[in-house]
Amino acid sequence: MKLECAILGATGTVGQRFVQLLDGHPDFEPTVLAASERSAGKLYTEAVKWLLPCSVPSYAEKIGISGLDPAAIASSGARLAFSALPANVAGPVETELARRGVWVFSNAAAHRMDPHVPILVPEVNHPHLGIISGQRTPGKIVTNANCSTTGLVLGLGPLRRFGFDRVVVATYQAVSGAGYPGVASIDILGNVVPHIPREEEKMVAETRRILGSAKGGLIADHPAEVIASCARVPVDNGHLEAVAVGFPEAPDYDELLRAFAAYESPREVRGLCSAPDKPVVLTTAPDRPQPKRDAWLGGEGNRAGMAACVGRLQVSGGWAKFYLLSNNTVRGAAGGSILNAELALRNGSLGGRA
Numbered sequence: 005m006k007l008e009c010a011i012l013g014a015t016g017t018v019g020q021r022f023v024q025l026l027d028g029h030p031d032f033e034p035t036v037l038a039a040s041e042r043s044a045g046k047l048y049t050e051a052v053k054w055l056l057p058c059s060v061p062s063y064a065e066k067i068g069i070s071g072l073d074p075a076a077i078a079s080s081g082a083r084l085a086f087s088a089l090p091a092n093v094a095g096p097v098e099t100e101l102a103r104r105g106v107w108v109f110s111n112a113a114a115h116r117m118d119p120h121v122p123i124l125v126p127e128v129n130h131p132h133l134g135i136i137s138g139q140r141t142p143g144k145i146v147t148n149a150n151c152s153t154t155g156l157v158l159g160l161g162p163l164r165r166f167g168f169d170r171v172v173v174a175t176y177q178a179v180s181g182a183g184y185p186g187v188a189s190i191d192i193l194g195n196v197v198p199h200i201p202r203e204e205e206k207m208v209a210e211t212r213r214i215l216g217s218a219k220g221g222l223i224a225d226h227p228a229e230v231i232a233s234c235a236r237v238p239v240d241n242g243h244l245e246a247v248a249v250g251f252p253e254a255p256d257y258d259e260l261l262r263a264f265a266a267y268e269s270p271r272e273v274r275g276l277c278s279a280p281d282k283p284v285v286l287t288t289a290p291d292r293p294q295p296k297r298d299a300w301l302g303g304e305g306n307r308a309g310m311a312a313c314v315g316r317l318q319v320s321g322g323w324a325k326f327y328l329l330s331n332n333t334v335r336g337a338a339g340g341s342i343l344n345a346e347l348a349l350r351n352g353s354l355g356g357r358a
């Protein structure tokens with residue numbers, strides 16, 4: 005039996021990805037699609053401005069949109085909710101759902117820094133799921149990172165064992181990361197906007213937290229200094245990042261190449277429906293990764309778009325530098341949340357099947 009689930013913010017950029025990726029999912033079955041009062045009461049197909057290249061899945065065509073009523077969602081039979089709500093709306097709704105016994109897998113920033121809420125990128129920090137035991141509600145809240153941070157920590161995963169202490173990142177972020185309608189076309193066409201509100205602060209804080217260690221039910225941040233500069237570029241999907249990583253004793257190029265090539269998902273994550281075949285795909289092509297060509301790596305079906313692509317690897321002085329690409333609406337958003345829920349189900353935290 006599949007677990008019934010709700011999608012909150014189902015009509016938005018990320019919500020649509022949830023609707024698509026959960027079509028035929030082996031473990032989760034969407035039965036509630038919730039959005040704002042503007043959409044409530046309409047059929048999904050009437051309310052949504054569908055942006056994906058596939059058609060609206062047939063299961064969603066038949067579901068009427070509900071408003072955001074935690075009591076109604078909890079009594080609908082939904083055991084979990086995937087949240088793609090704006091952060092200011094998500095906070096109280098997610099808290100109330102957890103209080104009513106619904107597990108929330110959220111893309112929103114509202115709870116990411118709560119002490120007992122993990123920011124989970126399973127390949128990098130699956131043990132952090134354990135800190136949910138500190139949440140005093142029957143349902144639990146699990147978040148995924150900001151879309152640019154998710155790509156960054158995947159790319160840093162293979163380098164952790166070399167003990168880096170500085171990370172400098174500059175991003176080239178796709179417009180889909182700003183939601184719909186997002187950035188005005190007149191601001192972004194033929195242009196680059198070197199400001200994404202609160203993005204740099206989030207990248208710094210979330211990266212240090214995700215790479216940190218879980219001790220005594222809390223997270224101790226990774227000590228590395230992280231500096232982020234974030235820009236919006238006229239690309240539809242896929243965040244590119246230029247990353248420089250500083251080490252007290254830098255590994256040489258061949259060691260780094262081997263570390264990237266050998267990097268695998270941990271046993272706890274391997275084989276999950278949305279877990280990429282390899283979390284990081286290394287390319288040695290001189291002009292890759294590119295959003296147009298490398299945003300869909302990771303495998304077939306729900307794994308497509310779940311791997312980060314790393315290229316242009318170079319070592320100079322105490323620094324390694326590379327470009328990294330990750331799919332912001334899949335790996336950085338809906339696909340990441342679904343992988344988190346699959347992990348929670350596999351390890352028994354989600355309470356098994358209905």
Ligand SMILES: NC(=O)c1ccc[n+]([C@@H]2O[C@H](COP(=O)([O-])OP(=O)(O)OC[C@H]3O[C@@H](n4cnc5c(N)ncnc54)[C@H](OP(=O)(O)O)[C@@H]3O)[C@@H](O)[C@H]2O)c1
Nearest residue numbers: 013015016017018039040043088111112151181183184337
């Ligand atoms: N886009 C990305 O790549 C990305 C990546 C990672 C995380 N995130 C995060 O994911 C969340 C959603 O982002 P998005 O890009 O999908 O935004 P979006 O396209 O603007 O969609 C927002 C969704 O929330 C609903 N909503 C808005 N106000 C509401 C309200 N007051 N009550 C109930 N529902 C409301 C909208 O419903 P209506 O259609 O009815 O207005 C829509 O379904 C945000 O927290 C964002 O920061 C986004």
